[in-house]
Amino acid sequence: MLKKRWMALFLSVLLLLPCSASLASEQEMRGIWVATVSNIDFPSPSAKGNAQAQQAEITNMLDQFQAAGPNTVFFQVRPKADALYRSNIEPWSDVLTGTSGKDPGYDPLAFFIDEAHKRGMELHAWLNPYRVTMANTDVSTLAENHVAKTHPEWLITYNNSLYLNPALPEVRDYITSVVLDIVNNYDVDGIHFDDYFYPNGYPLTEGDGDGAEADARRQNVNLLVQQVHDAIKGADASVEFGISPSGIYKNTDTIRGSQSYYTVYADTLAWVQNGWVDYIAPQVYWETTHATAAYETVAKYWNEAVAGTGVTLYLGEALYKEQVAAEIDDHIAISRNLSNVSGNIFYNTSSFLNNVGGGKDLLTAVYQAGGSTQTPQESQTEETKPEETKPEPKPPVTAQALPSSVTVLVNGVAEDFETYNINDYTYFKLRDIAYGVQNTDKQFNTLWDASANTITLALQTPYVPAGGELSKSGTSGTKTAVESDVTVLVDGKEVSCESYNIDGYTYFKLRDVAQAVDFGVSWSDATQTIGIVTLVGYEQ
Numbered sequence: 001m002l003k004k005r006w007m008a009l010f011l012s013v014l015l016l017l018p019c020s021a022s023l024a025s026e027q028e029m030r031g032i033w034v035a036t037v038s039n040i041d042f043p044s045p046s047a048k049g050n051a052q053a054q055q056a057e058i059t060n061m062l063d064q065f066q067a068a069g070p071n072t073v074f075f076q077v078r079p080k081a082d083a084l085y086r087s088n089i090e091p092w093s094d095v096l097t098g099t100s101g102k103d104p105g106y107d108p109l110a111f112f113i114d115e116a117h118k119r120g121m122e123l124h125a126w127l128n129p130y131r132v133t134m135a136n137t138d139v140s141t142l143a144e145n146h147v148a149k150t151h152p153e154w155l156i157t158y159n160n161s162l163y164l165n166p167a168l169p170e171v172r173d174y175i176t177s178v179v180l181d182i183v184n185n186y187d188v189d190g191i192h193f194d195d196y197f198y199p200n201g202y203p204l205t206e207g208d209g210d211g212a213e214a215d216a217r218r219q220n221v222n223l224l225v226q227q228v229h230d231a232i233k234g235a236d237a238s239v240e241f242g243i244s245p246s247g248i249y250k251n252t253d254t255i256r257g258s259q260s261y262y263t264v265y266a267d268t269l270a271w272v273q274n275g276w277v278d279y280i281a282p283q284v285y286w287e288t289t290h291a292t293a294a295y296e297t298v299a300k301y302w303n304e305a306v307a308g309t310g311v312t313l314y315l316g317e318a319l320y321k322e323q324v325a326a327e328i329d330d331h332i333a334i335s336r337n338l339s340n341v342s343g344n345i346f347y348n349t350s351s352f353l354n355n356v357g358g359g360k361d362l363l364t365a366v367y368q369a370g371g372s373t374q375t376p377q378e379s380q381t382e383e384t385k386p387e388e389t390k391p392e393p394k395p396p397v398t399a400q401a402l403p404s405s406v407t408v409l410v411n412g413v414a415e416d417f418e419t420y421n422i423n424d425y426t427y428f429k430l431r432d433i434a435y436g437v438q439n440t441d442k443q444f445n446t447l448w449d450a451s452a453n454t455i456t457l458a459l460q461t462p463y464v465p466a467g468g469e470l471s472k473s474g475t476s477g478t479k480t481a482v483e484s485d486v487t488v489l490v491d492g493k494e495v496s497c498e499s500y501n502i503d504g505y506t507y508f509k510l511r512d513v514a515q516a517v518d519f520g521v522s523w524s525d526a527t528q529t530i531g532i533v534t535l536v537g538y539e540q
Helices: 002-016 021-025 051-068 108-118 169-185 212-235 268-273 295-305 328-336 349-353 356-368 430-436 510-517
Strands: 029-034 072-078 122-127 155-158 161-164 190-193 240-243 312-318 341-347 398-403 407-410 413-415 420-422 425-429 444-449 454-459 479-483 487-490 493-495 499-502 505-509 520-524 529-533
Touching: 029 122, 029 349, 051 108, 051 349, 051 356, 072 108, 108 122, 122 169, 161 169, 169 190, 169 212, 190 212, 212 240, 212 268, 295 312, 295 328, 295 341, 312 328, 328 341, 328 356, 341 349, 349 356, 398 499, 420 479, 420 499, 420 505, 425 430, 425 510, 430 444, 430 505, 430 510, 454 510, 487 510, 493 510, 505 510, 510 520, 510 529
Parallel strands: 029 072, 029 341, 072 122, 122 190, 190 240, 312 341, 407 529, 454 487
Antiparallel strands: 155 161, 398 420, 398 479, 407 413, 420 425, 425 505, 444 454, 479 499, 487 493, 499 505, 520 529
């Protein structure tokens, strides 16, 4: 392992150097996630099937990491029960070539490890343990040796997606064998699981509530975590095992949001208290001023949760959110001031490379300044920083919203939508659109995560009405629309959807939604009619 190779050299250099804060900074986790599911970060769509282009993307991102400060890469090598490495068990991932099972002409994990280690960086192999498909249940395009075909009896279906059933011992053994295949054949520094366990919202038997069945699900996940941990340590004790759970375990008096203990049956504190993980990296994906899950409040919760356990704590950071990225220096200062926090991990690489919210610039400045864990006296908190160093909060962006009198046809049938014209574009309520195209080839459901301020569009999934669709506000006249910062995800990837809040409702630009869902939109200037057409795809 990298740690083994450099330990002797490090100790010899340590004897020759005076004590300094820079030595402590070498121990600080400065991680970054490289997501491959749906080609979020790697490889880019233009590099699919091109080994040389993909290798160039790897070296480019590593060079930029090294220049800015990140020292550990979390590379997603198993997004959907497939492999971005030469697996003895699972097929090549389709994200590499567009075809499940097709050899990309090189080994991405081996290449990534070599290039990371050349730069003195660690690499952890990131796996999603249970996911098989996303937004479809069609296995016909999967390679013949994909587990969905070789063991269909191991699968569960929920929300138009397939998952390995966490209740089956055979599934636990299978996932463990996949992990050992990596540990035994690659020079990885760690094995990393993300925050997906049971499908979010997977229904319990009616009447169970949070009873025996819910407890059994948590135990099923616990058994996998323990088994994987023990197998890794038996194969190579130097390989770390860690998990990045959702940021909220359970609600408290000061923290409220989506609770992973109940939604995905992740008993994170049991993993910590039993020593089944070497580290956890909860996804503390909120800004410091968040109303129900303020960054510092959540960070302090986890700082106390790991106290005395011997489990290392890193804090996951939402670099893809502009408001979070813009204060990422404050997040690092807060985490450095907590005694049990050993660094931060940033999601995601694309947001880093694109400098979303100035996050890359801020990370570079903080890390080039040096230092890591500071005493409370040495660390400037938000209250003690000079006011002139803090940018003034940006006022909300507003616009005039004019009630629109256009006629809206869905596949030729008139529907009574409430619409507004904002900056010469027509805006609709998202749930009204979903309601209007239900039972068509372009149907989709909307899933709201208040804790993360995200809306997921589940394509080709029956819409579940929430009540109030196609309702009217009851007031008229020009209104003030306030720009919304809600994030919209499709297949786990953020899509561009402009939105505004009007009278407590969020309205989306129709063409943005049409592009995300892929339905047609037409406009007749003569009749002032908008057509939503689900029989065709979106065209610019």
